[in-house]
Amino acid sequence: MLLNFSKMHGLGNDFMMVDAVSQNIFLTKEQIKQLADRNFGIGFDQLLMVEPPYDPDLDFHYRIFNADGSEVEQCGNGARCFAKFVRYRGLTNKTKINVSTKSGKITLYVEQDGQVTVNMGVPQLEPARVPFKAQKQEATYILLSEQQTVFCGVVSMGNPHAVLDVPDLDTAPVRTLGPELELHERFPEKANIGFMQVLNPQHIKLRVWERGAGETLACGTGACAAVVVGQLQKKLAQQVRVDLPGGSLQIRWNGPGQPVKMTGPAEHVFDGQLTL
Numbered sequence: 001m002l003l004n005f006s007k008m009h010g011l012g013n014d015f016m017m018v019d020a021v022s023q024n025i026f027l028t029k030e031q032i033k034q035l036a037d038r039n040f041g042i043g044f045d046q047l048l049m050v051e052p053p054y055d056p057d058l059d060f061h062y063r064i065f066n067a068d069g070s071e072v073e074q075c076g077n078g079a080r081c082f083a084k085f086v087r088y089r090g091l092t093n094k095t096k097i098n099v100s101t102k103s104g105k106i107t108l109y110v111e112q113d114g115q116v117t118v119n120m121g122v123p124q125l126e127p128a129r130v131p132f133k134a135q136k137q138e139a140t141y142i143l144l145s146e147q148q149t150v151f152c153g154v155v156s157m158g159n160p161h162a163v164l165d166v167p168d169l170d171t172a173p174v175r176t177l178g179p180e181l182e183l184h185e186r187f188p189e190k191a192n193i194g195f196m197q198v199l200n201p202q203h204i205k206l207r208v209w210e211r212g213a214g215e216t217l218a219c220g221t222g223a224c225a226a227v228v229v230g231q232l233q234k235k236l237a238q239q240v241r242v243d244l245p246g247g248s249l250q251i252r253w254n255g256p257g258q259p260v261k262m263t264g265p266a267e268h269v270f271d272g273q274l275t276l
């Protein structure tokens, strides 16, 4: 099977983009894991598979697979790369694109300056909707980990996130506490773990240990989750600049029941062809 693909990234969170609209593609979980390998494969954090729409009101559907082969509900940086990719591949010339993923429908806007704004939908705060085991909804939960007692916010952006407020991001235990909390028993479907340093109500720094991929240079849904948690904890304003190791995103949330808006770049790196 011949497979044409593009390599893209959003602030260094990198993706293999596959056009399964004009190609008939099927990849097993094992094949995705092999392709994700940065030594023996192409190397990526996630693979996005673009398919025809399931609904006449939509332009496309896309599926998201982490480097470990797991299929997930949403990917913020991937959404921006998706919007640039379908135009680059000539699958559409629209600048407003309606798409569905496993978590539902979102709308993307390709701006004049090449940045992409995504309406990421309304965050889910109810523990059962994350899913997260808790008696009731709180702005801050207490998790007991092997290493320490953790205070965190929990939210779903279609995918599950925990967000911890840390005093210094450079010394935050991202690579030790991150993998432990990713697999914490209170997250039945695991979780993405964000470490947030609040600089001021309009500006944070963030590192994310991603479910199924490890620490990435940026996480779009993680940036959205951090702003939601920070607002619920009364630390952040409605419009926040989120500085990730790979660069900055602009996130806006006007409060519960409202959608989160994310604006940022999406870059094409190279095209490739595989024989599977």
Ligand SMILES: N[C@H](CCC[C@H](N)C(=O)O)C(=O)O
Binding pocket: 013, 045, 046, 066, 072, 073, 074, 075, 076, 077, 078, 159, 160, 192, 210, 211, 212, 213, 216, 218, 219, 220, 221, 222
């Ligand atoms: N690791 C995430 C999926 C990718 C999210 C991230 N790359 C983003 O930009 O939102 C999960 O398992 O839910």
